Amino acid sequence: MPQLPQTVAASPLAPAPGWQRGYVFSSDNVRLCWREHHAPTVPCARPALLCLPGLTRNGSDFAHLAETLGTGWRIIAPDLRGRGESGWPRDSLSYVPLTYLRDLSLVLAAAAVPRFVVLGSSLGGLLALRMTTAHRSAMAGVVLNDIGPTIEPGGLMRLRANVGRGGNWLTWVHAARDLASRNAGIYPDWGLHDWLAFAKRLCRVSQQGRIVFDYDPRIAEPFRLPHGDAGADDWAAFHSLKGLPVLSLRAELSDVLSAETHLRMVQRLDTMVQVTVPRVGHAPTLAEPVAAAALRAFLEAIAQGEEQS
Numbered sequence: 320m321p322q323l324p325q326t327v328a329a330s331p332l333a334p335a336p337g338w339q340r341g342y343v344f345s346s347d348n349v350r351l352c353w354r355e356h357h358a359p360t361v362p363c364a365r366p367a368l369l370c371l372p373g374l375t376r377n378g379s380d381f382a383h384l385a386e387t388l389g390t391g392w393r394i395i396a397p398d399l400r401g402r403g404e405s406g407w408p409r410d411s412l413s414y415v416p417l418t419y420l421r422d423l424s425l426v427l428a429a430a431a432v433p434r435f436v437v438l439g440s441s442l443g444g445l446l447a448l449r450m451t452t453a454h455r456s457a458m459a460g461v462v463l464n465d466i467g468p469t470i471e472p473g474g475l476m477r478l479r480a481n482v483g484r485g486g487n488w489l490t491w492v493h494a495a496r497d498l499a500s501r502n503a504g505i506y507p508d509w510g511l512h513d514w515l516a517f518a519k520r521l522c523r524v525s526q527q528g529r530i531v532f533d534y535d536p537r538i539a540e541p542f543r544l545p546h547g548d549a550g551a552d553d554w555a556a557f558h559s560l561k562g563l564p565v566l567s568l569r570a571e572l573s574d575v576l577s578a579e580t581h582l583r584m585v586q587r588l589d590t591m592v593q594v595t596v597p598r599v600g601h602a603p604t605l606a607e608p609v610a611a612a613a614l615r616a617f618l619e620a621i622a623q624g625e626e627q628s
Contacts, residue, residue, distance in 0.1 A: 338385065340404065343429035345422055347413065352404035353397040353426050354378040356385040361393050365622055366434040366459040369427070370396040371443025373602060374542065375482055375534050377403030379520045380440065383606050392618065395435070397426050399442075401535035411537035419446055424453060433457060436621060438614075440464040440602050441575065448556035460564035460621045462614065465573050465602035467580045468553035474575035474601060483539030486522065488530040494518040505572065505600035558587065564624070565591040566617040568610055572600035592617060 339355045368388065370381040378396030385394060398405040399419055408414075423446065427435070436459050439447030444466030451458065481501075488494040495514035498521070506513065523533040565588060569581045585591050594613040596603040603610045 338382070341426075341430055343425050345400070345425060347408055347410070349400050349408045349413075349422075350406040351397065351400060351422050351426055352378075353395055353430060354382075355396070355430065356389050356394040358390050360390050362391075362622075362626075364625065365392065366436050366625060367393040367395050367430075367432045368618070369423075369432065369435045369437045370394060371423075371437065371439040371446050372396070372399065372402070373441030373443060374478065374538065375402070375532065376440070376521065377405075377533060379403065380604070381438075382520075383604075387611060387615065388618065391622070395426070395430055395432060397423065401538050403533055407535040407537075411535075411540045414535075414538045414541050416446060416449060420449060420453065423450070427454070427457075434459055434625075436460040436462065436618065438462040438464065439466065440605075441466050445553060445556075448553055448560070451556065451559040455559070458563060459625060460617070461560055461566070462617065463565070463567045464605065464610075465568060465570045465576050465596075467567070467576045467584050468557045469577075469580045469583075470575055471573075471577050471580075474573070477574060479539075479543050482542055483536040485536070486530070486532045487525075488522075491515055491518055491530060494522055494530040502600075507572075508598055554587075557584065560588060560591075564617070564621055566613060567591055567593050568603055568605075568613065569593070569595050570599045570601055570603050571595050571597045573602070575601040 337356065341353050341355055343351050345351055370378065370384070372378060372380050377398040381394065381396040388394065400422055401407050401414060434457050437447040437450055439445070439462070441464065444463040447461050447463065486494070488497060492515070495511060495518045498518055499509070499514040518530070521533060522530050525531045567581065567584060569576050569578070581593060585593050594609065596607050596610045599607060605611060605614060
């Protein structure tokens with residue numbers, strides 16, 4: 320019999336106000352971790368900001384938001400199963416959106432989040448679209464980071480080729496330089512210090528003292544199946560956002576979200592705010608000045624609307 324979900328109290332990472340970790344166990348006994356930043360000055364009635372990472376990423380991608388948004392927003396950044404500090408399931412076929420959505424429901428309940436704005440990067444954005452099925456009434460808005468209902472074939476092929484690909488380096492500098500060579504076209508303006516920071520978000524130190532990717536390589540198994548997500552209609556999910564504030568960020572150099580798809584999105588959801596982030600590919604880190612400014616303005620408008628309602 321599967322173990323019932325259970326919550327583990329958050330433990331401090333740094334003196335408050337700062338980051339904390341929280342844990343909850345799934346029905347298949349996978350420990351799910353979320354990272355949380357909640358400054359004492361955040362208004363209690365304001366929605367939380369639920370940050371969902373991309374396919375191989377984890378909640379550390381959003382750590383920098385504490386510097387720009389942490390005094391005004393409660394930030395919840397989960398590690399999806401198999402990434403970061405969340406556990407690895409026995410069954411690799413649980414690495415699918417339906418399971419991720421069930422996990423996120425447990426995280427929201429364990430973290431006591433009654434209302435939230437969901438910010439999704441890449442895979443996280445697809446999950447954001449589908450969260451309306453169970454959480455529509457609790458959602459105060461949606462931010463889609465370089466993702467839409469149609470994914471470009473070239474970008475999908477690149478992602479499938481890279482996910483699960485091995486990485487094993489002697490030092491952080493070796494890791495940074497290799498990642499730079501693999502991804503130079505995505506962040507053409509980055510220097511070594513940027514790639515070092517990128518490596519430390521994406522990788523960890525193994526028990527053998529080597530630098531390795533911080534995710535279970537088996538997440539590639541269902542992702543590479545030709546019909547691994549058969550039946551999903553992301554345009555229908557996108558239409559379910561009608562009536563919600565939506566911000567869509569597109570990377571100028573993106574091979575995942577095309578300019579044509581971005582135009583179709585705003586044609587079908589004319590209240591959506593569209594922003595193009597210059598000189599980056601898939602996906603913006605949200606630290607880019609254009610992305611950061613758009614996010615701050617969007618969230619401030621939501622906060623004002625929530626206060627008036």
